[in-house]
Structures are given as structure tokens and as C-alpha cells.
Amino acid sequence: MPRAAEISVNEREFILQGLKENIRLDGRPFDAFRSLELNFGDEHGVADVQLGKTRVIARVSAEVTAPFVDRKFDGIFNISTEFSPMASPAFEIGRPTEAENILSRILEKAIRRSGALDTESLCIIAGLKCFSLRADLHVLDHDGGLIDASCIAVIAALQHFRRPDVAVEGENATIFSIREREPIPLSILHHPICVTFSYYNAGGIMLVDANLAEEQVREGEVVITMNRHGEVCQIAKYGGVSVDALALLNCTSVALEKVKDITKFIQRRLEEDAKKRDVGGLIAELSAENAR
Amino acid sequence: MAPQALLSPLHQADGSATYSANGYSVIGAVNGPVEVSRRDELPEEAAIEVNVRPAAGVGGPRERHLESLIQSTLRHIILTRAHPRTLIQVTLQVTSLPEEESSVGDGSGFSFSSLPVLPPLLTTATLALLSASIPLSTTLSATLVAITAAGKIKCAPTAAELVRASAKVSSLHVFAFSVGRALLLAESEGDFEFGAWESACEVAEDACCKSVEGMEVDGEVENGQEFLRGVVEGKVGREMRWRTAA
Numbered sequence: 422m423p424r425a426a427e428i429s430v431n432e433r434e435f436i437l438q439g440l441k442e443n444i445r446l447d448g449r450p451f452d453a454f455r456s457l458e459l460n461f462g463d464e465h466g467v468a469d470v471q472l473g474k475t476r477v478i479a480r481v482s483a484e485v486t487a488p489f490v491d492r493k494f495d496g497i498f499n500i501s502t503e504f505s506p507m508a509s510p511a512f513e514i515g516r517p518t519e520a521e522n523i524l525s526r527i528l529e530k531a532i533r534r535s536g537a538l539d540t541e542s543l544c545i546i547a548g549l550k551c552f553s554l555r556a557d558l559h560v561l562d563h564d565g566g567l568i569d570a571s572c573i574a575v576i577a578a579l580q581h582f583r584r585p586d587v588a589v590e591g592e593n594a595t596i597f598s599i600r601e602r603e604p605i606p607l608s609i610l611h612h613p614i615c616v617t618f619s620y621y622n623a624g625g626i627m628l629v630d631a632n633l634a635e636e637q638v639r640e641g642e643v644v645i646t647m648n649r650h651g652e653v654c655q656i657a658k659y660g661g662v663s664v665d666a667l668a669l670l671n672c673t674s675v676a677l678e679k680v681k682d683i684t685k686f687i688q689r690r691l692e693e694d695a696k697k698r699d700v701g702g703l704i705a706e707l708s709a710e711n712a713r
Numbered sequence: 714m715a716p717q718a719l720l721s722p723l724h725q726a727d728g729s730a731t732y733s734a735n736g737y738s739v740i741g742a743v744n745g746p747v748e749v750s751r752r753d754e755l756p757e758e759a760a761i762e763v764n765v766r767p768a769a770g771v772g773g774p775r776e777r778h779l780e781s782l783i784q785s786t787l788r789h790i791i792l793t794r795a796h797p798r799t800l801i802q803v804t805l806q807v808t809s810l811p812e813e814e815s816s817v818g819d820g821s822g823f824s825f826s827s828l829p830v831l832p833p834l835l836t837t838a839t840l841a842l843l844s845a846s847i848p849l850s851t852t853l854s855a856t857l858v859a860i861t862a863a864g865k866i867k868c869a870p871t872a873a874e875l876v877r878a879s880a881k882v883s884s885l886h887v888f889a890f891s892v893g894r895a896l897l898l899a900e901s902e903g904d905f906e907f908g909a910w911e912s913a914c915e916v917a918e919d920a921c922c923k924s925v926e927g928m929e930v931d932g933e934v935e936n937g938q939e940f941l942r943g944v945v946e947g948k949v950g951r952e953m954r955w956r957t958a959a
Contacts, residue, residue, distance in 0.1 A: 424748070462808070462809055463809060464812070467808075467809065474724045474725075476723070478808060480768060480769055482769040482770075501770075501771065503766075503771060505764055505766055505804050505806065506744060506762075506764060506804045507723070507725075507726060507729075507740075508725060508726075509725055510747050510802060514772075555769065555770070557768075557769050557770065559806055559808070561723055561740060561806065562723045562724050562725050562726075564724065564725065599812075
């Protein structure tokens with residue numbers, strides 16, 4: 422396994438000097454995200470997120486399995502993050518790096534444990550059959566901000582995904598293919614989005630959405646996950662530098678603004694995609710979804 | 714749908730390419746020549762590592778099998794001796810599958826063959842190697858050939874054709890050819906006679922390689938080599954715009 426190219430001393434000094442003079446490498450303001458792009462695949466449940474030069478594809482797929490014995494009424498939902506050498510030659514398959522562990526742990530906390538997905542709705546017959554959902558994350562290009570991009574990709578893919586319709590008669594469940602019945606969207610309770618803050622200069626400088634070079638010279642990071650209603654799902658802090666409690670409060674208010682923007686953006690892209698798919702306006706008639 | 718390709722869509726990898734044909738989309742990245750671990754180091758040539766990653770789930774025996782086929786094919790077209798004691802890393806990520814194949818996993822019992830995905834993987838690997846400017850002795854083009862029970866040969870069948878005719882397709886073959894019409898890879902599965910294999914091989918050769926001595930057949934679909942050439946020409950054309958514009 423080749424080592425990742427480390428940032429040189431000169432580059433490090435240059436970036437830090439710039440930050441002290443309120444200038445970022447790419448000229449962004451300190452609290453600005455890079456340009457965000459979101460595209461959906463031809464299939465349901467594939468979201469391709471580009472955050473600056475970082476590119477992540479999330480793919481949600483479902484299959485029918487038996488539920489866990491101790492959780493008879495719940496479906497199964499897993500997020501799998503495995504880095505490939507595509508993103509950086511330093512990533513090796515089968516040997517997770519620290520970044521990979523942190524990413525999977527934060528997504529676990531942010532999306533799974535915050536109850537974003539209603540797993541009870543994935544149950545078909547209690548104790549016998551349920552949907553097992555998995556979200557696969559493919560990191561194609563790594564230029565920092567992996568956590569933010571991955572979270573956006575998974576949330577967008579979950580909203581875009583449609584599971585096959587089922588009909589239950591006693592002990593028998595029939596699963597209808599896409600051709601037989603219009604598949605139905607998942608029930609998602611809220612949409613958590615992660616925002617990463619990077620700290621420099623002993624906690625004096627705070628950046629939103631650092632790119633790879635800025636990530637390599639940072640002293641600490643704070644990842645805040647919240648939804649657009651301002652409910653904080655998790656806060657994680659890594660790195661040695663200490664962060665003032667009041668500064669954290671400030672972070673959450675900055676994060677809320679970003680989360681609102683991103684959620685609105687995802688919603689807009691989803692609507693555009695739905696319009697594109699809805700050829701001849703037939704989807705409303707085909708849908709088997711119950712009115713809420 | 715005609716195959717589509719894009720060279721160098723990624724920033725981090727040394728070379729990359731996306732390729733989609735017949736419902737399959739693959740994105741490939743090549744890093745190399747890079748430092749090699751002591752375990753894989755070869756004293757007189759470059760080691761080649763191929764990683765195939767499925768669209769959903771983690772790789773299993775099927776992906777390992779595809780990796781070994783692709784690795785042994787690429788080993789013969791890359792000039793490995795030009796970079797001794799280094800590593801050339803090829804990562805191939807399947808991004809989308811035809812609807813027929815992705816819906817097969819619902820426990821319907823029908824297992825889809827691993828061969829249809831092989832030609833797109835090989836083509837993507839070649840394009841990514843070209844994009845990374847790894848020295849090659851030749852380029853490669855590959856195609857899938859199906860032989861039906863009635864003995865009819867179908868070149869580059871779509872997944873829909875395979876599934877609908879799954880009772881009738883008796884064998885599947887993948888052939889890869891170099892520019893000089895040398896056979897680089899032949900993988901077959903199913904029941905077939907040697908005569909049928911030979912004619913399938915001929916059909917594949919015509920689909921992959923340029924026709925000899927300008928025997929232009931009008932209305933002919935673009936063959937594999939011409940497609941590769943067109944993609945690279947397009948990219949070079951775009952990059953050299955600053956020169957030609959004046």
C-alpha cells in the first residue's frame with residue numbers, strides 16, 4: 422500500500438498564513454460550502470453527490486430477509502462505507518483507515534441512531550419477514566468533506582429510493598416487482614445533515630467545509646448533525662484543540678443555516694427528478710401509497 | 714443505446730474513465746506507477762492490482778474471479794517491464810446495472826452470469842489506463858457473444874435479451890482482441906461445440922477490430938477499436954483546442 426502524499430511544510434505554512442489573513446486557498450468565505458451538485462441515477466435510490474472535487478455515490482438497495490430475533494417488528498438498515506483505492510491510493514480494501522472508521526461511526530450515529538428511517542415500516546410479517554435495506558457508499562473522489570458529502574448522499578438516496586410493494590394475507594406475503602405495482606417511497610421521519618467545522622490557530626479560526634489540503638493542516642474538527650427544524654442529532658469532536666462551549670453554540674446556529682439550505686437543495690433536486698420521471702403524469706394514479 | 718465513454722472524470726486518481734453500454738455503467742480509476750508493498754513487489758516488472766467493486770454489497774467470489782481474469786489480461790497489454798518494482802492499481806466500480814440484473818437478487822432463484830459485465834469492465838480498464846498514460850503495447854476491445862440453442866449467434870446482446878431468452882441461450886462467450894487482431898481473452902460458459910465457438914470468435918473479432926483493407930460495410934455499427942480511438946481523439950481534440958483555435 423503506497424502512503425498518501427503528505428502536505429509539505431511550505432504548503433502548510435502558506436495555508437495557515439492565509440487563514441490568519443482571512444483568506445482561504447480557493448477564495449471562499451470561512452463559512453461557505455463548496456458548490457454542491459446532486460444527480461440521481463436511472464434506478465431508484467442512487468444519488469451522486471459532488472461537493473467541490475469530492476464525489477460520492479450512495480446506492481440504496483433492499484431485499485427480503487428474516488428480522489433479528491430480538492427485534493421482531495423492525496426491518497434492518499445498514500450503511501456500508503468501504504473506501505477503494507479510487508479515491509486515494511492510500512486506501513486499501515479490507516484494511517479500514519481511521520478516516521473510514523470515523524465516517525462509518527458518524528453516519529451510524531447521524532442517520533441510523535437518530536431514527537431518520539422508520540425501520541418499523543420495513544417489517545412485512547412480524548418475526549418472519551422484513552425488508553433489509555442497505556446503503557452502499559462509493560467514494561470516487563476524495564478532496565475533503567467526506568462526512569458532509571456522504572451524509573447528503575445517503576439522505577438523498579433514501580428519499581429517492583422506492584421499495585417494492587407488498588401484500589400480506591395471513592402468513593403469506595407477496596412482493597410485487599416494479600413492473601407489477603408502482604413501488605412506494607420509504608417513510609423517513611427527519612432528514613439529518615452533517616456539517617463539519619475545522620479549527621485552526623489553537624481554536625481561533627473556524628472553517629466550514631474544509632477541502633483536503635485544509636483538512637490536513639487542521640488542529641481539530643467538530644461535526645454537527647442536525648435537521649432543518651434545528652434538532653441536533655449528534656456532535657462529535659476530534660483532534661487535540663479545545664473548543665469553547667459558547668463557540669459550539671455558535672457552530673450549531675451556523676450549521677442550522679447550512680442544513681436548511683442543503684435540505685432545500687435536495688428537495689428541489691428530488692422534485693426535478695420526479696418531474697422528469699413522471700412522463701404523462703401517470704405516477705399519481707399508479708401510486709399505491711396511502712394518504713397520510 | 715450506443716456505448717458512451719468519458720475520459721478523466723475524477724481529479725484524485727492518475728487516470729480515470731467512465732463507460733456505459735447495454736445498461737452497464739462502470740467507473741474506473743488507475744493509479745500508477747506507485748510505490749508497491751514489499752509483499753507484492755516484482756523485481757523486474759510492475760505489479761498490477763485490480764479491484765472490482767459491485768454496485769451493491771461488498772465483493773465476493775464473483776468479483777474475485779472477474780479480478781483475476783482482468784488482471785491476467787491487462788498484464789499482457791501493459792508494458793510492465795518499463796516500471797519494475799512499482800504497482801499499477803486499477804479500480805473498477807460498477808455504478809449501474811441493467812434493470813434485469815439488479816432485480817435478480819430478490820430470491821427468484823435465477824442467478825445472472827458474471828460474464829456480461831466483463832466486457833464493460835475490460836473496456837473501462839483500457840480507457841482508464843489510456844487516461845493515466847500508462848505505456849501499453851496495444852489497446853484492447855472486448856465483446857459478449859451469445860449462442861442460442863438454435864445455433865444463432867448474437868453479438869453484444871442486452872440483458873433483456875438474455876433474460877427473456879434465458880432458456881434458449883445455450884452458451885455465453887467473452888472475447889477480447891488487441892489492435893493486431895490477437896485474441897487476448899476467451900471466457901465461455903454453457904454448452905457448445907468447437908465449431909460454434911469458432912464462429913462466435915469470428916463474429917466477435919469483426920465486432921472488436923477494424924475491418925482489414927478498408928472493406929467498409931455501409932450502415933455498419935462502430936466497432937470496438939474505432940470507438941476507443943474516437944473517445945481518445947475527442948479528448949485530445951479538446952485538450953489541444955488552444956492550439957488549433959488560432
